[in-house]
Amino acid sequence: MPVTIRPESPEDFPAIHDLVRRAFEHAEHADGDEQHLVDRLRRSREYIPELSLVAEEDGRIVGHVMFSRVKVGEAAALALAPLAVLPSHHGRGIGGALVRRGHELARALGWEFVILLGHAGYYPRFGYRPASSFGIVSPFEAPEEAFMAVKLGGDADRLPGMVAYSPAFFPEHAG
Numbered sequence: 001m002p003v004t005i006r007p008e009s010p011e012d013f014p015a016i017h018d019l020v021r022r023a024f025e026h027a028e029h030a031d032g033d034e035q036h037l038v039d040r041l042r043r044s045r046e047y048i049p050e051l052s053l054v055a056e057e058d059g060r061i062v063g064h065v066m067f068s069r070v071k072v073g074e075a076a077a078l079a080l081a082p083l084a085v086l087p088s089h090h091g092r093g094i095g096g097a098l099v100r101r102g103h104e105l106a107r108a109l110g111w112e113f114v115i116l117l118g119h120a121g122y123y124p125r126f127g128y129r130p131a132s133s134f135g136i137v138s139p140f141e142a143p144e145e146a147f148m149a150v151k152l153g154g155d156a157d158r159l160p161g162m163v164a165y166s167p168a169f170f171p172e173h174a175g
């Protein structure tokens, strides 16, 4: 069955919540909050509906990714978080398809940089490299190799500044 990548819609929200919970259930570095992070990001000002994508196969949602707004210094950028694929569907390129489609759409919308905190063995295949090489600084302690960024376009080769995440990333402060 072919996998379709499309923006999420409100009817998908319960299935996405369940998918993200299941994807992170046994994942390394997961804190069990990822499905709630998705819900909080949707309620935040940093949510971008057209950059919140699902992978659908045979009418079933098997993957999901969110790109939302962050500030890097005074500049606007995107944060990729979270990315989730149903465990039974790992290793079929679905995660990669979500990331690549997200990049294409983001580039078309004029976004120039994406940051993330993630697996150092996974994201470099999509062009990510340590965010520090762009001058981007994490607001909290993060392993150098896990805090990554990619440039999608634009003239600037660097984006010096500290990241200001959406309050949605901090459940104790988010509504």
Ligand SMILES: CC(C)(COP(=O)(O)OP(=O)(O)OC[C@H]1O[C@@H](n2cnc3c(N)ncnc32)[C@H](O)[C@@H]1OP(=O)(O)O)[C@@H](O)C(=O)NCCC(=O)NCCS
Pocket: 023, 024, 027, 028, 082, 083, 084, 085, 086, 089, 090, 091, 092, 093, 094, 095, 096, 097, 117, 118, 119, 120, 121, 122
């Ligand atoms: C990470 C995840 C999204 C990848 O989805 P996927 O659809 O299986 O990914 P793809 O099929 O596009 O890519 C598979 C490749 O990624 C590699 N990969 C998957 N997870 C990896 C990890 N944690 N570290 C390094 N490589 C990883 C696989 O070994 C495979 O490598 P290969 O192409 O050399 O065979 C999925 O494993 C997942 O949902 N994990 C649980 C949630 C999670 O950790 N999300 C990411 C948070 S940073």
